[in-house]
Amino acid sequence: MVRAIVGANWGDEGKGKITDMLAAEADIVIRFQGGANAGHTIINDYGKFALHLLPSGSFNPHVVNMIGNGVALDIPELFKELDEIVRRGVPKPNLVISERAQVLMPYHILFDTYEEERLSDRKFGSTKSGIAPFYSDKYAKIGFQVWELLQDDGALMEKIKNVLEVKNLILEHVYHRPLIDAQELFQTLKGYADMVRPYVINSVEFMHKAIREGKNILLEGQLGSLKDPDFGIYPFTTSSHTVAGFGAVGAGIPPYEIKDIITVVKAYSSAVGAGAFVSEIFGDEADELRRRGGDGGEYGATTGRPRRMGWFDCVATRYGCMVQGTTQVAFTVLDVLGYLDEVPVCVGYEVDGAVTNEFPTTDKLNRAKPVLKTLPGWKSDIRGIKTYEGLPENCRNYIEFVEEQIGYPIKVVSNGPGREDIIFR
Numbered sequence: 001m002v003r004a005i006v007g008a009n010w011g012d013e014g015k016g017k018i019t020d021m022l023a024a025e026a027d028i029v030i031r032f033q034g035g036a037n038a039g040h041t042i043i044n045d046y047g048k049f050a051l052h053l054l055p056s057g058s059f060n061p062h063v064v065n066m067i068g069n070g071v072a073l074d075i076p077e078l079f080k081e082l083d084e085i086v087r088r089g090v091p092k093p094n095l096v097i098s099e100r101a102q103v104l105m106p107y108h109i110l111f112d113t114y115e116e117e118r119l120s121d122r123k124f125g126s127t128k129s130g131i132a133p134f135y136s137d138k139y140a141k142i143g144f145q146v147w148e149l150l151q152d153d154g155a156l157m158e159k160i161k162n163v164l165e166v167k168n169l170i171l172e173h174v175y176h177r178p179l180i181d182a183q184e185l186f187q188t189l190k191g192y193a194d195m196v197r198p199y200v201i202n203s204v205e206f207m208h209k210a211i212r213e214g215k216n217i218l219l220e221g222q223l224g225s226l227k228d229p230d231f232g233i234y235p236f237t238t239s240s241h242t243v244a245g246f247g248a249v250g251a252g253i254p255p256y257e258i259k260d261i262i263t264v265v266k267a268y269s270s271a272v273g274a275g276a277f278v279s280e281i282f283g284d285e286a287d288e289l290r291r292r293g294g295d296g297g298e299y300g301a302t303t304g305r306p307r308r309m310g311w312f313d314c315v316a317t318r319y320g321c322m323v324q325g326t327t328q329v330a331f332t333v334l335d336v337l338g339y340l341d342e343v344p345v346c347v348g349y350e351v352d353g354a355v356t357n358e359f360p361t362t363d364k365l366n367r368a369k370p371v372l373k374t375l376p377g378w379k380s381d382i383r384g385i386k387t388y389e390g391l392p393e394n395c396r397n398y399i400e401f402v403e404e405q406i407g408y409p410i411k412v413v414s415n416g417p418g419r420e421d422i423i424f425r
């Protein structure tokens with residue numbers, strides 16, 4: 001059976017923790033999109049880890065962790081992470097890499113950086129991990145699939161020369177930066193080839209066989225619905241699809257095999273990068289939530305940047321769950337809200353004088369004002385509580401209110417960062 005674990009919001013919902021937990025019963029965990037531009041924080045018996053590319057099943061020795069064909073594969077970053085977790089005492093994960101995954105090139109990172117500099121105050125707030133240039137090249141058909149690194153030298157060099165022709169023109173005339181040397185890039189890619197060679201598989205055959213054998217498979221999403229390039233706050237989105245539907249493409253499996261879509265929803269809002277954020281809060285109110293948020297504050301796992309903060313947004317989350325095709329919701333970081341006397345929730349958007357609960361396109365989103373409702377707080381620490389009935393009444397009321405507003409069943413509640421801080425309803 002295939003399950004997807006995806007985010008309904010702007011990312012950082014706590015997907016890593018839920019995946020790590022479910023990985024205990026999984027045979028295969030797959031990253032199907034994105035690259036090293038976002039981090040999953042995982043806390044388990046080995047310590048606290050920020051994974052960017054390694055699938056979250058990497059701490060479970062019986063799990064096969066796959067880099068699917070939809071991923072932006074940053075090879076040095078992947079192996080840095082692998083070495084780091086092994087150095088910290090984790091048994092070496094069982095890793096496989098799709099031969100059809102594409103390779104994030106050193107110049108993708110450069111182009112990402114140069115373009116943000118060129119845009120100056122119009123910049124996207126990119127993590128400068130090369131993601132937008134990578135996916136642009138993939139769809140412009142000048143990317144490198146993993147198998148291309150493993151072919152004969154002549155063919156690889158020819159491709160490098162073709163691609164550099166245009167890259168170097170842009171470097172020279174648009175960015176006024178040093179050009180890329182073909183021989184140097186060739187040597188870098190040969191080094192990459194040696195690193196990945198032992199892990200490369202025909203992932204399509206592998207996955208179809210695994211499905212035939214009834215394996216438990218987890219698709220691990222990165223970021224969330226509102227960062228999807230089609231459904232999110234375009235153009236302030238990421239460049240690969242964050243919705244579960246893309247899991248079929250990015251992992252190479254039939255769409256009808258995805259039976260369970262666990263959408264991770266955070267009990268308040270946070271976002272990184274630029275773009276509309278209707279329920280955003282500022283000043284002391286935001287600072288306090290940021291400081292208390294997540295595990296040790298709401299700061300980017302990749303960049304360390306302070307995240308933008310806001311109240312729970314029912315409009316964005318209802319939509320975020322809808323575009324995922326949610327079958328159940330995991331509601332996370334609820335423990336953080338225990339300090340509030342009253343908990344504000346965004347229940348509608350006022351756009352041009354009319355209130356709506358439909359998530360609009362970016363133009364209207366930019367004009368939307370939040371319609372807030374306040375619910376009574378529960379004023380207590382709910383960490384350590386193991387049953388739904390054991391939660392304070394106002395806390396349950398908050399969960400049930402959110403559930404009614406978003407229209408999808410909240411079946412899992414996460415009340416702390418650790419593996420054991422979980423309540424099944």
Ligand code: GDP
Nearest residue numbers: 012013014015016040041294295333414416417
């Ligand atoms: P992901 O990218 O969706 O995996 O999310 P991140 O790992 O970036 O952010 C989630 C943060 O919240 C991490 O620091 C987690 O350790 C933490 N976290 C996850 N679930 C909970 C929870 O229920 N309570 C608290 N306090 N922290 C949590």
